[in-house]
Amino acid sequence: MKSLKTLYIGAGILGTLIVAAIFAPLVTSYDPTEQDLMQTLSGPTGAHWLGTDALGRDVFSRLIYGARVDLTIGVLAVLLPFIIGVSLGLMTGWFGGKFDSSVMRVVDTVIAFPFYVLAIALVFIFGPGVKSIIVAITLVGWVAYCRIVRANVLVAKELDYVHAARLTGLPTRRILRRHLLPNVISQAIVFSMSDIVLSILAIVSLGYLGLGVPIPTAEWGSMIQEGQPYILQQWWLATIPGFMVVIVGFALSLIGDGLVARLER
Amino acid sequence: MLPVLFGISVAVFTIVHLIPGDPADVLLGQNATPARVKAINHQLGIDRPILIQYINFIKDLFHGSLGTSFDNKEPVAKLILGRLPETGMLLTGGIILSILIALPLSILAASKRGALRDQLVRAIPIIGLGMPQVWIGVMLILLLGLKFPLFPVSGFGDTFPQHLRSIFLPSLTIAILLSPILIRSLRASMLEILDSDYVLTARAKGISQTRITFVHVLRNAIIASVTVLGINVAYLVGSMVIVERVFVIPGTGSLMIDAIAKRDYPIVQGVTLYFALVVVVVNLITDLIHAALDPRVALK
Numbered sequence: 204m205k206s207l208k209t210l211y212i213g214a215g216i217l218g219t220l221i222v223a224a225i226f227a228p229l230v231t232s233y234d235p236t237e238q239d240l241m242q243t244l245s246g247p248t249g250a251h252w253l254g255t256d257a258l259g260r261d262v263f264s265r266l267i268y269g270a271r272v273d274l275t276i277g278v279l280a281v282l283l284p285f286i287i288g289v290s291l292g293l294m295t296g297w298f299g300g301k302f303d304s305s306v307m308r309v310v311d312t313v314i315a316f317p318f319y320v321l322a323i324a325l326v327f328i329f330g331p332g333v334k335s336i337i338v339a340i341t342l343v344g345w346v347a348y349c350r351i352v353r354a355n356v357l358v359a360k361e362l363d364y365v366h367a368a369r370l371t372g373l374p375t376r377r378i379l380r381r382h383l384l385p386n387v388i389s390q391a392i393v394f395s396m397s398d399i400v401l402s403i404l405a406i407v408s409l410g411y412l413g414l415g416v417p418i419p420t421a422e423w424g425s426m427i428q429e430g431q432p433y434i435l436q437q438w439w440l441a442t443i444p445g446f447m448v449v450i451v452g453f454a455l456s457l458i459g460d461g462l463v464a465r466l467e468r
Numbered sequence: 469m470l471p472v473l474f475g476i477s478v479a480v481f482t483i484v485h486l487i488p489g490d491p492a493d494v495l496l497g498q499n500a501t502p503a504r505v506k507a508i509n510h511q512l513g514i515d516r517p518i519l520i521q522y523i524n525f526i527k528d529l530f531h532g533s534l535g536t537s538f539d540n541k542e543p544v545a546k547l548i549l550g551r552l553p554e555t556g557m558l559l560t561g562g563i564i565l566s567i568l569i570a571l572p573l574s575i576l577a578a579s580k581r582g583a584l585r586d587q588l589v590r591a592i593p594i595i596g597l598g599m600p601q602v603w604i605g606v607m608l609i610l611l612l613g614l615k616f617p618l619f620p621v622s623g624f625g626d627t628f629p630q631h632l633r634s635i636f637l638p639s640l641t642i643a644i645l646l647s648p649i650l651i652r653s654l655r656a657s658m659l660e661i662l663d664s665d666y667v668l669t670a671r672a673k674g675i676s677q678t679r680i681t682f683v684h685v686l687r688n689a690i691i692a693s694v695t696v697l698g699i700n701v702a703y704l705v706g707s708m709v710i711v712e713r714v715f716v717i718p719g720t721g722s723l724m725i726d727a728i729a730k731r732d733y734p735i736v737q738g739v740t741l742y743f744a745l746v747v748v749v750v751n752l753i754t755d756l757i758h759a760a761l762d763p764r765v766a767l768k
Contacts, residue, residue, distance in 0.1 A: 312475030317706030320743045327728045411602040445603030452598015
């Protein structure tokens with residue numbers, strides 16, 4: 204029961220953020236990219252809850268609109284690796300043989316590439332932007348899902364219910380999709396929670412380096428970078444965007460733990 | 469290991485060939501005329517069949533050559549070697565500090581399961597894993613660099629003591645990044661060790677709790693941390709690139725990011741290859757250390 208509570212708390216925190224991001228124009232009345240050069244670097248006031256940045260943009264509204272960008276790309280970037288990794292994991296685990304060993308060699312190679320190095324190299328090829336981030340995360344991310352699902356399939360395929368399904372003469376596709384998949388996917392789903400955090404961290408880091416979502420779009424990483432020069436006077440400019448990431452990470456972590464408990468029941 | 473090295477070489481080779489358009493256009497920019505593009509393509513060997521290009525690339529690698537930088541015509545291998553001390557010190561510092569943070573906390577947590585201190589330590593990964601590398605760096609600059617100016621916030625210094633002071637904050641950033649991962653697995657393995665038969669035997673023999681913790685349990689916990697570090701070395705090396713940038717440390721990561729701005733692709737290619745090799749070598753070393761520390765592990 205206690206761990207179900209963590210699931211609800213995590214979902215509550217993340218849900219609030221998502222709702223705020225979706226209804227951003229209702230939450231804040233400022234445009235996140237509108238500059239007001241008469242009113243730069245103002246402290247928190249009644250009009251600007253978290254003050255304004257160096258270009259006079261409302262920080263609170265940039266934070267909320269930033270949630271749109273970071274959360275959307277964070278989830279999108281995990282979707283493709285999840286699908287690719289789970290399917291390949293299913294197939295390699297089930298069929299084995301040469302197909303399995305060649306995919307596993309590719310897995311070993313991908314693991315040798317530090318993610319950020321590969322991401323930066325890909326940004327170099329495709330140019331900065333959302334597309335490069337998603338391609339980079341997909342190229343690296345599928346590996347984890349593939350290994351998790353493959354390991355589970357190797358165990359599950361020797362279990363009685365699978366033998367029974369085979370004996371009744373069901374086609375392989377049906378066994379894989381309807382019988383095996385629901386039983387091996389749970390660990391992958393739990394992992395995807397922490398994977399979303401990793402992909403948001405990547406978006407933020409690339410944004411900070413100026414290799415991510417192009418400015419002036421409100422994005423937490425570039426907000427940290429833009430706030431850094433004023434860190435002694437306006438410490439919150441660089442601090443609060445980072446806090447947002449920590450909160451998202453905390454919520455997803457709770458959801459992950461809660462899911463584990465739920466699935467184990 | 470050989471298939472992995474082959475895979476890495478193919479991947480790095482492909483990176484350059486994925487660049488849209490002619491590399492010569494990138495090189496020449498506004499000054500591109502068909503004749504000059506052709507000359508450059510010949511010079512780079514891009515007009516030859518792709519298999520020949522790959523073989524030449526491998527030949528060059530065996531001669532220790534990673535090509536020459538477009539920007540200042542220096543050999544890429546030399547440029548990377550020149551940045552090694554910075555990156556090496558940062559990596560070592562980060563690993564040492566993360567063990568110094570993670571090991572005592574894990575011992576503390578595992579010593580009394582479910583107690584307040586255990587719950588506090590268990591909360592560290594939940595919070596810590598969500599902290600962006602760049603943000604940890606910026607926060608450390610704010611706290612230990614500017615509010616309380618104890619450490620330099622950028623650069624690498626000129627003398628060895630200055631180097632040590634300069635890499636403290638970046639190393640600490642890496643340690644804060646890495647220790648949540650370490651703590652999570654170390655605490656689990658410590659609990660397992662404390663439950664094991666040989667610890668029970670040691671207790672039955674009347675050996676003090678302190679001695680059990682520091683002699684019997686710690687040794688095995690260190691083995692566990694080496695393994696965890698080995699698994700996460702790719703993440704560690706990648707994060708280092710970003711941390712170097714935050715603290716303006718002129719290491720290999722900065723070399724790569726600067727090269728991107730100048731579209732100097734031999735450097736991007738060289739550094740990518742170099743980092744992948746570092747990961748493979750570090751993995752090999754952790755396997756060897758693991759085997760040396762744990763007699764039950766046999767190297768195949």
